[in-house]
Amino acid sequence: MTLEIPEVVINRLPIYARALSALAEEGESVVSSQTLGEKLDVTPAQIRKDLSYFGRFGKQGRGYNVNGLLRKLREILGLDQQWRVCVVGVGRLGHAIVEYGGFEPQGFQIVAAFDTDPGAVGRQVGNLSIRDARELESFLAENRVDIGVVAVPASAAQQVVDRLVAAGLRSILNYAPMPTHVPEGVAIRHIDPVLAMQSMTFYIKQRDGVHG
Amino acid sequence: MTLEIPEVVINRLPIYARALSALAEEGESVVSSQTLGEKLDVTPAQIRKDLSYFGRFGKQGRGYNVNGLLRKLREILGLDQQWRVCVVGVGRLGHAIVEYGGFEPQGFQIVAAFDTDPGAVGRQVGNLSIRDARELESFLAENRVDIGVVAVPASAAQQVVDRLVAAGLRSILNYAPMPTHVPEGVAIRHIDPVLAMQSMTFYIKQRDGVHG
Numbered sequence: 001m002t003l004e005i006p007e008v009v010i011n012r013l014p015i016y017a018r019a020l021s022a023l024a025e026e027g028e029s030v031v032s033s034q035t036l037g038e039k040l041d042v043t044p045a046q047i048r049k050d051l052s053y054f055g056r057f058g059k060q061g062r063g064y065n066v067n068g069l070l071r072k073l074r075e076i077l078g079l080d081q082q083w084r085v086c087v088v089g090v091g092r093l094g095h096a097i098v099e100y101g102g103f104e105p106q107g108f109q110i111v112a113a114f115d116t117d118p119g120a121v122g123r124q125v126g127n128l129s130i131r132d133a134r135e136l137e138s139f140l141a142e143n144r145v146d147i148g149v150v151a152v153p154a155s156a157a158q159q160v161v162d163r164l165v166a167a168g169l170r171s172i173l174n175y176a177p178m179p180t181h182v183p184e185g186v187a188i189r190h191i192d193p194v195l196a197m198q199s200m201t202f203y204i205k206q207r208d209g210v211h212g
Numbered sequence: 213m214t215l216e217i218p219e220v221v222i223n224r225l226p227i228y229a230r231a232l233s234a235l236a237e238e239g240e241s242v243v244s245s246q247t248l249g250e251k252l253d254v255t256p257a258q259i260r261k262d263l264s265y266f267g268r269f270g271k272q273g274r275g276y277n278v279n280g281l282l283r284k285l286r287e288i289l290g291l292d293q294q295w296r297v298c299v300v301g302v303g304r305l306g307h308a309i310v311e312y313g314g315f316e317p318q319g320f321q322i323v324a325a326f327d328t329d330p331g332a333v334g335r336q337v338g339n340l341s342i343r344d345a346r347e348l349e350s351f352l353a354e355n356r357v358d359i360g361v362v363a364v365p366a367s368a369a370q371q372v373v374d375r376l377v378a379a380g381l382r383s384i385l386n387y388a389p390m391p392t393h394v395p396e397g398v399a400i401r402h403i404d405p406v407l408a409m410q411s412m413t414f415y416i417k418q419r420d421g422v423h424g
Contacts, residue, residue: 008220014410015391040391078413085409092311096304097405102366102389106406146416147409154314171412173405177314179227179252187415189408193309193385194318196401197297197359198226200383201290203399204358 005053012050013073015040020070032063083108086145088160089152090115090130093175097151098126108147112139140167147171154178161188217265224262225285227252232282244275291319298324298357300372301364302332302342305387309363310338320359324351352379359383366390373400 019039023031033044040047051057054076057069074080085103087094090113098113113125116133123130131139139145148164150157150172157176164172165186172188174180182188231251235243245256252259263269266288269281286292297315299306302325310325325337326345333344343351351357360376362369362384369388376384377398384400386392394400 010414011407011411013414014407017410018391018407039393041393076414076417077410078417079410081413083409083413083416092304092308096308099304100405102406103409106410108406108409147412149405171416173408173412175405179230181251181253187412189412191403191405191408193312193361193387193403194314194320195223195226195230196385196403197295197315197320198229198289198291198318199223200359200385200399200401201293201295202222202225202288204295204383205288205290 009050009053012042013077014079016047016050017070017073017077017079020064020066020073023066024070028066030063031066036064079107081107083146084144085110085147085149086112086114086136086139087149087151088114088133088136088164089150089156089176090120090125091151091153094151095125097149097175098128110149111143111145114139136163137167140164140169145169147173149173149175150180151175221262221265224254225289226291228259228262229282229285229289229291232276232278232285235278236282240278242275243278248276293319295320295358296356297322297359297361298326298348298351299361299363300326300345300348300376301362301368301388302327302337303363303365306363307337309361309387310340322361323355323357326351348375349379352376352381357381359385361385361387362392363387 016036019036020031033047037044037047054072057064057072085108087097087110090098094113098110103110110126110128112131113128114131114133114136115121120130121132148169148171150160152160154177157174157178158180161172161174161180161182165182170186172182172186174188174190177192177194179190180188228248231248232243245259249256249259266284269276269284297320299309299322302310306325310322315322322338322340324343325340326343326348327333328345332342335342360381360383362372364372366389369386369390370392373384373386373392373394377394382398384394384398386400386402389404389406391402392400
């Protein structure tokens with residue numbers, strides 16, 4: 001059943017989980033789809049539809065059990081597990097990723113960082129010593145890694161993605177400003193601030209008319 | 213009419229524009245929704261439906277005129293215009309954003325960077341001198357800024373968003389690992405690598421079963 005769930009629905013689940021987690025910490029035991037929707041700028045109908053893919057939660061007019069729904073979402077998403085991450089490309093952005101404090105508390109441990117620059121290899125970043133990118137395949141053959149993060153320049157992104165996929169990785173987070181292709185069965189997320197900005201300029205134009 | 217276009221559709225338009233731009237550079241004059249879909253991992257039907265919001269492009273069985281469609285999308289999204297951006301929070305991530313080379317060629321010029329840290333204020337980052345965050349409102353009152361980028365710690369994110377909105381900004385890109393709320397009429401995009409990772413672990417679980 002779960003294979004038919006649209007990707008956009010999956011993408012919203014972590015957001016629901018985070019909001020429920022905040023509600024649980026505030027001591028709330030029940031929340032309506034209305035209240036949850038207001039917190040997240042999502043319509044209540046959307047929330048009910050998204051959650052309906054995973055079974056029946058909450059009762060008509062009674063709202064959702066905060067802890068019960070949170071537990072279920074955490075289970076569905078594997079949020080209670082530990083995930084091992086490698087980062088490829090340790091320029092300024094890669095540095096920021098490796099040293100970002102937000103991954104580890106959420107179960108994402110960065111276990112290796114790779115770069116092609118001989119001047120970077122061997123340098124310390126966070127708790128890691130930067131590895132030579134030529135060792136990528138051998139490292140992945142010998143160590144469990146769940147997610148690969150690509151933080152190389154755009155021109156190198158597809159090649160790095162191809163190498164990660166060839167080495168068996170099936171989940172990739174791409175920070176490079178370039179869409180990349182992966183074969184069926186590989187999950188990829190693309191973090192591209194330019195695309196995010198470009199999707200907002202539409203609204204600026206709507207409001208203000210043309211300028212600049 | 214355009215006000216009824218779903219946000220997810222708007223979010224896909226810059227991706228279509230980028231793919232068409234690459235095709236134009238390769239000298240392609242016509243592209244089918246099939247080919248475009250294969251390049252972007254989107255179904256042809258989705259592409260046809262998305263574009264139908266903006267008028268009739270292409271002819272049945274003939275494909276889209278690459279340059280014509282690209283021109284139209286660039287016009288819809290305002291991609292040929294210059295947009296002025298300010299960055300709030302110039303830690304390691306903020307630094308990477310200000311020095312990221314990918315914004316300027318796409319028409320996004322970072323015109324100011326703000327921080328609360330007295331040790332950071334006045335320091336040079338890229339071509340900019342970091343400003344005191346207390347000057348945010350006065351700067352925004354005196355200078356045109358179209359988009360605000362929030363790169364502060366999670367605990368400060370909502371407060372910074374509120375200040376940007378109060379100062380009149382209507383488009384915000386939030387890098388802080390925290391969903392924030394904005395009033396109706398303000399466009400916000402949330403870049404959160406943890407959420408992106410959490411939406412992939414679902415697929416790892418599907419494939420591999422539970423581990424860790």
